[in-house]
Amino acid sequence: MSGIEELAIRLRASLGHERVVTDRQELRTYECDGLAHYKVVPALVALPQNTAQVAEVVRACADAGVPFVARGSGTGLSGGALPHADGVLIVTAQMRAIRSISPEDERAVVEPGVINLQVTRAATPHGYYYAPDPSSQQICSIGGNVAENSGGAHCLKYGFTTNHVTGLEVVTPDGAITRLGGRAPDAPGYDLLGAFVGSEGTLGVATEVTVRLTRLPESVRTLLAAFRGTDEAGAATSAIIGAGVVPAAIEMMDALAIEAAEAAVACGYPAGAGAVLIVELDGPSAEVAAQFDEVNRLCEANGAFEIRIAADDAERALFWKGRKSAFAAVGRISPDYIVQDGVIPRTALPEVLRRIDELAAAHGVRVANVFHAGDGNLHPLVLFDDAVEGQAERAEEASGAIIDLCIEYGGSITGEHGVGADKAKYMPRMFTDDDLDTMQLVRCAFDPAGIANPGKIFPTPRLCGERPGRHRGAVEYEGAEVF
């Protein structure tokens, strides 16, 4: 009997038969996450219902020396939840209880399978919401958000998942249950919460998440500004931030992204726009009103030829509809596409967008840009047709070249989608050996056997147990400064 067969027997005994999947056809449902060009069928899928069952699965894996990967809704875009062919996939989607909503201390306690938007829905009657809003918020899980430290359009003002998680219950890779953080803004001892959030499942599995709730703003105002091109829209973005205004969101779409959105959802953006900005302000009414006038003025001063102001929630939703559907919408103008994710210094936006255009032309592909301009967090969509010989390869090359460009400009290889399986190869471009060694030491502290989501984040698998050959005394190093 194979190790996996023995594991299946043990897990069926403790979790129940229906919570353990080994049928090949059923297993194929889980072969990839949102990054569909990597596919690996797991050896076994476990569907635990509570913390004790997650601990039982992890303990069984640890005893058998079998790797495990945790998965929420499977919407991630970096292959962070890509299964291991000889391993167990722990799907937390059935752990969906919202355990508490506490307006009095602005906290919610939820299970990892809870959908991002459900937290906001549960908090809204109390006058609160959950701020981090990935585009996939209608389907992505809080557990997955924790693993990837997910962002979203409104992270410019409100920060990423890591800024909104105050406590975790986690199962460590030896099957122990522990707590990191709590309800307070700070606690004694090491802050391991920050290290866990964004660790992409390599330090364990989150089984309960305490998040900060944010008060619904008194006022929200949204404008859509149309520009002739991305140069002007980029300059307007820099001018707004430079003026000390922190909008809730500044989103940019270029001509090709606008074309796709129009084709898909007929959002009716201004004709002739080479770029649009969606700028949203929220907060106390008095503040929003004053700053909104300034944003309006700065857009005009930087070449906006039409500015629309959302008169009500319906019009506001229409502005966002084009933006939020943009990723899917490119399917209307291209059979296949790659969603890239990288960060550049905001001030370099116009120049980098021009160079992306040149790169696309050189590779014979089209690139649509739709992104979080305020953060400098690019999401180039590299369009291609898999049916045309060689196009997929050229698209991959162009996509990789865009990441090279981000690094060249002092940026980062990922803004919010994570490293996952996809970008581990780029890590040595951003970090020195010493930097990566320090991360590996922590990984080994949590996971000496290397069974928690192996193959993700780190470019080179390495056994724990030995101190790495650190470059002691090397005073010269490449910094990992990013903007």
Next chain:
Amino acid sequence: MSGIEELAIRLRASLGHERVVTDRQELRTYECDGLAHYKVVPALVALPQNTAQVAEVVRACADAGVPFVARGSGTGLSGGALPHADGVLIVTAQMRAIRSISPEDERAVVEPGVINLQVTRAATPHGYYYAPDPSSQQICSIGGNVAENSGGAHCLKYGFTTNHVTGLEVVTPDGAITRLGGRAPDAPGYDLLGAFVGSEGTLGVATEVTVRLTRLPESVRTLLAAFRGTDEAGAATSAIIGAGVVPAAIEMMDALAIEAAEAAVACGYPAGAGAVLIVELDGPSAEVAAQFDEVNRLCEANGAFEIRIAADDAERALFWKGRKSAFAAVGRISPDYIVQDGVIPRTALPEVLRRIDELAAAHGVRVANVFHAGDGNLHPLVLFDDAVEGQAERAEEASGAIIDLCIEYGGSITGEHGVGADKAKYMPRMFTDDDLDTMQLVRCAFDPAGIANPGKIFPTPRLCGERPGRHRGAVEYEGAEVF
């Protein structure tokens, strides 16, 4: 020749004679930090001037198996910089360069010995300041702030040091130089920055700190509200926070603290006040004006018998003078005192303050309360006279009983002063063995030899190298939830 003598020869050769102190009289200067009732004379003091020299000192310690403790200005209140009798004290006070102030991306890069207030002074001409403001900000160092994750009066709105440090260069306990974080809000890989900030020197020595600069607010308004007692002042605090206003600060002083402040600096607080609140709002003028009216109204509704509004900066400074001098001022009404630091849920403030009164009476000591009411972060000052037989012991007991009280109410053993040497014994009251094991694993990852500030934070020294006997499968545990 002893190990320390050999170390002194090696360090004098590399750092220069005048940067290595071994004279017993000179060493006594460093025998304690701000928590003066623990005193240990170090075996050697090193005064490095740059990162390479810090690395050289740490490497020499690692080679010799000698413990080291880092120290900034030595103003800490938990004994975090208490020296080791057989170890090296690394004083970073001579690393005082502000390397850059960059308003364009709201960052400053400073050396660890830079004084907190100097960062604000350097940033002010650009329209910025450094938000975390410990009461000791005129003398405490940024490196020390990083070690202890220091807070201050304005952390209610702006967060602690950890929320304002975006990148560190650190020397790890094997003498390697590495970087954690950078200039960006987020970066790929593990976020070890959060774990390092507040690790009290047990993971290494920070040699360069990148901090976020905060834009000077357009408007600041401050009021002083006098109440008959702490019950009313506590209720007003809860009402303000409950109304969704986030003041920059809400500080409370009780009758004894007011008496001390009046004796010391004649701040002229309203006569007959059993408690005062200082509430400060900052931000855009329009927002501040609207919220200020509400705060005023809520203070009145909760029993304030006199409310003064600062007409200008001079009056504002006078309000704060009493508060900021309060710790030192108790010296006017008591020969000796202990500064305690604990956190409770804000809503429990009136009840806990009553119980502190009872505790004080039972121990035959007086307790003055002056604290960050908005955070529920208490700073009881336990007054005693060391010349009176038994009073010091009773004061110690009362001070410990206050921490027990914080834990009983679901709070925390430290709000902003750190665990240090002083509170390691309380850690098992807040954390389970599994929680502490997880922290120890990380400590061992950075410091397998256990030479970085040993004896701090953790209640029981333990050798690294073995996996701890974790309580695998134990689903029941004491949570470490704090408010």
